[in-house]
Amino acid sequence: MIPAAFEYSRATSVAEAVDLLRRGGGEAKVLAGGHSLIPLMRLRLAQPTALVDINGVKELDYIRMEEGRVRVGALTRHATVVRSAEVRRHLPLLAEIAGEVGDPQVRSRGTVGGVLAHADSAGDYPTLAVMLDAEIVTDRRRIAARDFFQHLFTTPLAPDELVCEVVFPAAPGPHRYLKFRRRLFDWAIVAAGVQQLDGGWRVGLTNCGPTPVRATAVEAALAQGATPSAASAAAADGLNPSSDLRASSEYRRHLARVLTRRALEQAA
Amino acid sequence: MPHPLTLTVNGTGREDAVEPRLLLVHYLREVCGLTGTHVGCDTSQCGACTVLVDGAPVKSCTMFALQAEGCRITTVEGLAPAGGGLHPLQTAFWEQHGLQCGFCTPGFLMAATALLAENPDPTDEEIGRGLEGNLCRCTGYVNIRRAVRAAAAAMRAGAEPAATAVVGG
Numbered sequence A: 001m002i003p004a005a006f007e008y009s010r011a012t013s014v015a016e017a018v019d020l021l022r023r024g025g026g027e028a029k030v031l032a033g034g035h036s037l038i039p040l041m042r043l044r045l046a047q048p049t050a051l052v053d054i055n056g057v058k059e060l061d062y063i064r065m066e067e068g069r070v071r072v073g074a075l076t077r078h079a080t081v082v083r084s085a086e087v088r089r090h091l092p093l094l095a096e097i098a099g100e101v102g103d104p105q106v107r108s109r110g111t112v113g114g115v116l117a118h119a120d121s122a123g124d125y126p127t128l129a130v131m132l133d134a135e136i137v138t139d140r141r142r143i144a145a146r147d148f149f150q151h152l153f154t155t156p157l158a159p160d161e162l163v164c165e166v167v168f169p170a171a172p173g174p175h176r177y178l179k180f181r182r183r184l185f186d187w188a189i190v191a192a193g194v195q196q197l198d199g200g201w202r203v204g205l206t207n208c209g210p211t212p213v214r215a216t217a218v219e220a221a222l223a224q225g226a227t228p229s230a231a232s233a234a235a236a237d238g239l240n241p242s243s244d245l246r247a248s249s250e251y252r253r254h255l256a257r258v259l260t261r262r263a264l265e266q267a268a
Numbered sequence B: 001m002p003h004p005l006t007l008t009v010n011g012t013g014r015e016d017a018v019e020p021r022l023l024l025v026h027y028l029r030e031v032c033g034l035t036g037t038h039v040g041c042d043t044s045q046c047g048a049c050t051v052l053v054d055g056a057p058v059k060s061c062t063m064f065a066l067q068a069e070g071c072r073i074t075t076v077e078g079l080a081p082a083g084g085g086l087h088p089l090q091t092a093f094w095e096q097h098g099l100q101c102g103f104c105t106p107g108f109l110m111a112a113t114a115l116l117a118e119n120p121d122p123t124d125e126e127i128g129r130g131l132e133g134n135l136c137r138c139t140g141y142v143n144i145r146r147a148v149r150a151a152a153a154a155m156r157a158g159a160e161p162a163a164t165a166v167v168g169g
Ligand SMILES: Cc1cc2nc3c(=O)[nH]c(=O)nc-3n(C[C@H](O)[C@H](O)[C@H](O)COP(=O)(O)OP(=O)(O)OC[C@H]3O[C@@H](n4cnc5c(N)ncnc54)[C@H](O)[C@@H]3O)c2cc1C
Pocket: A029, A030, A031, A032, A033, A034, A035, A036, A037, A038, A039, A074, A075, A100, A101, A102, A103, A106, A109, A110, A111, A112, A113, A114, A115, A117, A118, A122, A123, A124, A125, A157, A161, A162, A163, A164, A185, A186, A187, A188, B044, B045
């Protein structure tokens, strides 16, 4: 399967990337790790007429700790997040999630910014971003994660807008992310994440709808002293996940409850 | 329109002109003539096309050749020492029957090379996780795991590893 032809250009700075995207009109797309875009192009589900390769934009490849926040540059590879001592110390859940994205080959190439911009409902970082109230910083504005994931594959990004970084609060406390899948390297059929932060629990669900879900009913029950088992009964309230070949809607709702309970019980 | 491409493949510098849509796997097979790198699924699942890019394992069907500009690529043809003989992983796959039809083998060898460069003494669990991006339709994986364990022991005991296998960030 051969992708359709396109114009190729390489950017070495954020400014140059935005300029190249602008010159490509609405048809140019960013090429980061390519691990969502190239599969779509091979199937010709995506046929961009121009690609702007940002792999040379070194200024977007960093992890920085700053005033209780963890700032991750958009071009940071999954493998780099896994190995980062800073992330392991200040936001271990992010490192653990990164280690569960795809397989070693996917983690060599795929980027944090690419997962966010792609906004797949099975993407793992979007859930963490929403449950921790992270901020997505582009070349021109800051967008709260809860406003960023608008629908399946849909974000407020303009065609010439570049995701530059994501800013998480540091959260070294108890946490767990449980991903249910048939094969180790697969995307989540459903996943549940829990993180203790500021004395309370944050709870998020992956692939239970077109966007990541923050399970606020579970958070509220826990705040009132409910056990993990009692609180997780509310995990699927109000959710109507779609059915597909891998799981029915009802099974996904069941997984949401079970995985939330297990994540709370196993959080460490 | 073809673009210039300069890179190193198995230690040899190359300059070519390639179409932007040419995937790295097709560049290696059709332009370089290195057909040891296989196309199994073409959907980024099976890992048969795994090569090392600056030491890191990559599915070469999911990268454009132009994205390898300036990189060091190692394919299965580059594993064995230049003077002849086999790489310890190749020897171990042979001796431990880590293959049947052999179609998946180049990808497993490259993924295992990256695994052992980072972790010279992996547990069975770590071997499983390290090779999770590679599928084999024949062996049932047991002998593959045994082969990787045997190669790891041989390499720790001083058998020559591939000089180019350095895992980078
Ligand atoms: C076998 C396999 C298994 C996988 N499993 C998982 C999994 O379990 N969990 C998971 O989360 N992901 C998974 N992925 C996807 C992987 O994480 C991708 O790397 C990721 O979804 C996209 O990131 P990328 O850097 O590869 O982006 P690309 O594929 O290069 O780009 C994806 C989209 O985002 C846009 N884009 C990329 N970067 C930016 C930017 N900085 N600013 C604006 N737009 C941008 C592109 O234009 C494109 O539309 C898997 C992929 C494969 C092949």
